[in-house]
Amino acid sequence: MNIKLKIWRQKNQNSKGHFEEYSMTGIEEHMSFLEVLDLLNEQLFAEGKEPVAFDSDCREGICGQCGVVINGQAHGPIRSTTCQLHMRHLAEDPSFKDGSTITIEPWRSTGFPVLKDLIVDRSALDRIVQAGGYISVNTGAAPEAHSVPVQKDKADAAFEAAACIGCGACVAACPNASAMLFTGAKISHLGLLPQGQPERLARVVNMLNQHDAEGFGGCTNIGECAAVCPKSVPLEVITRLNRDLGHALWKGQKTTA
């Protein structure tokens, strides 16, 4: 197939970006989307132009390092990471024709400044975790693993939330640029387990304060986040977050140092 790519080019964080268009021929349908970008870069190289910078590492849908907005959708038209999107998935769209134009932009959010072309800085998500997204246990101080049984359905629900890969698609998709699905996923993961109870209320207050300080917006229940989440983290995690927050405020939970 032949395609046109319309790609956001931006030299660095301080410069202004713009779109550029490139034509490609001979694309095979079992190529992954990132392999098409690799090929484009070989083509640009041959033309003496600078390749497009984009992030990826595992290319298996698990590290969360890749991620671009494709035709207006975070990670593109199917629910997966960008690296797991294949040309055949794009070609399944009835409006896709030979020579169609595909628009590619970086994650859009004030919380994620663009570093170059399609690469953004997502360190804000780490800072939310630093604020309390963990269970405090010193190495070597852990009790025998079987001493704390966990109900299977709770363990499964915790796992569902723990599957978040921190890609930031939820933020990119949200009209409020809210990182609530990401934050809620961590709160659910740890809050559903018996090990996570002692710090549960402090955790939600601390993490949410950081979330807001990073400039992410509030959640108004639009649901775009869960719709694009490649790991199918359910919207329920936000409900749980709100429930814990309510509980924390009622108990007068303050932030901890």
Place this chain on the structure above:
Amino acid sequence: MTELIDGLYLQGEKIADTKAPHDVPIAQRWEQRKFNANLVNPANRRKLDVIVVGSGLAGGAAAASLGEQGYNVKCFFYQDSARRAHSIAAQGGINAAKNYRNDGDSVYRLFYDTVKGGDYRAREDNVYRLAEVSANIIDQCVAQGVPFAREYGGLLDNRSFGGVQVSRTFYARGQTGQQLLIGAYQALERQVHAGTVKEYRRHEMVELIVVDGRARGIVTRDMVTGKIDTHLADAVVLCTGGYGNVFFLSTNAMGCNATAIWRAYRKGAYFANPCYTQIHPTCIPQSGDFQSKLTLMSESLRNDGRIWVPKRAEDCDKDPREIPEEDRDYYLERIYPAFGNLVPRDIASRQAKNMCDEGRGVGPAIKERDAQGNERMMRRGVYLDFSEAIGRLGRDAVSARYGNLFEMYQRITGDDPYEVPMRIYPAVHYTMGGLWVDYDLESNIPGLYVAGEANFSDHGANRLGASALMQGLADGYFVLPDTMNDYLADMLREGKVDPDAPEIAEARRSVEDRVERLMALRGTRSVDDFHMALGRIMWEYCGMERRDEGLREAIGQIRALKEEFWRDARITGEAMELNQALEKAGRLLDFFELAELMCIDALHRRESCGGHFRAESQTPEGEALRHDDEFLYVAAWEWGGENQPPILHKEDLIYKDIELKQRSYK
């Protein structure tokens, strides 16, 4: 003493590990070593600076634990977040000798299986300790909230994994590595919050600083701004993962590289067993020339999937569902009835290759080049079939076990494995070689510690499944915090390094020079193009099967390719900005040199063992033939200088607690 052998390398003096206390029985050595180690008073720890390079299971766990102890830690990694280290991709599980299944498991059995699985090329002391601390790892991770699979009674579930007959593998669906890494990452972020660890994201270590014979710091390049900086410390820990990407195509993440350990090698650290490469049997076959990496399908699939090829080559292009039972060759079950589809990786991989070489491979034929450079069309795939399991267990049970893997397979290939058997083929997966370390995980450069896949220590010539995660976490959580105390206590007396030491400026200058030289290249070929060419040489001559003349050919071709690189490569962009071509070029230069050393190591080891199959050394049935009389040692290589042959130091492997046997899975 130094004699030039084969025109390729020099024979150096023997070495040995002196840190494991051999005056006590193996089961007491680790306790004894910990007891003998010097301690650092808590108030003094914050005066000591430790650099940890890497934030995977080994690095993340090490940085978190050292931070917890109160040391002043700096943790460097090249991804945008510590959580993205390559450990995240591990699917299948992590072993531990908990004996939760009451199936006869014990520390000794895990130790025994690991040494045997590694084809008796691992060091007994280190492996025993690994088995010993394995149970603590599970406790630690569960306490951190790692959501391992559980049974209805609320207790942890286990499964069995390739090469063993007990169920000792803990797992979190097909995402065990992710969940373990998130645990370590959260522990790390907790320390960042506490102020004991400082993270340096998107920073690549490009040189090691050695002053007066001790590791004293690193030189980094900020991958966003291009800025080159030096960071000094009292000790340096490298946890930088494996170097499988020397083959270009592998199951490793795109950024995995050898630079950190290679730079240390060039500064005097020994590189042990570089040629030991693990080839994983269950990967999705390559589908075209544009491919950037290969995808692993978890080995746990082998618990229920049956592997076969058609008995007759004529059937290879038929729809597999139309090939009747009697025309299928379940070759692993036929050749290895006791282990069947669960034989260790090296055996499963080699037999898959044999079937395809015989012309009984399946899937589309792809173009490949043989050793003489001739092109040929080959089918490189065997079936991994779940129809019997679906019949026996039902589709839902199969989907509960492997659903996410099936989905991933379908997304990549477009085929539905519930309907059509999967196609799999071996791919480069893990490197058992790495920097040489002693029992303390210290390299021969004092103050330079190496952990996880970056060191050579625990897996011998072949790694059993679910043991790399175990090693990374054992090293990071439980070994380094104890062994490094001993060294750091000394450093407290020794004092800080002089920031004006000439070695520091010199290390930095060498990095700047290299960047400058690379940016000046004005040729016609891209870095990726060279990397692909290197990968083809390595896979052809130093891959699953190696021969004397092939390896010699490879060494010549690698040297020529490297020269060609300096003549005809071009690096786009600028040095002082985010520049992915420049990053890749730096890594590729180190891969060129490493590739040559891998071939020399493979050439000198004229035996087959584990993942290293020398065609000249096989039994009449075509199985790997080891030569314990000649090769019962670790090959530790020393850098001999620019364009000089490397020097081989042998560390004898001494088996006192385990009897050496020819490994048989029949």
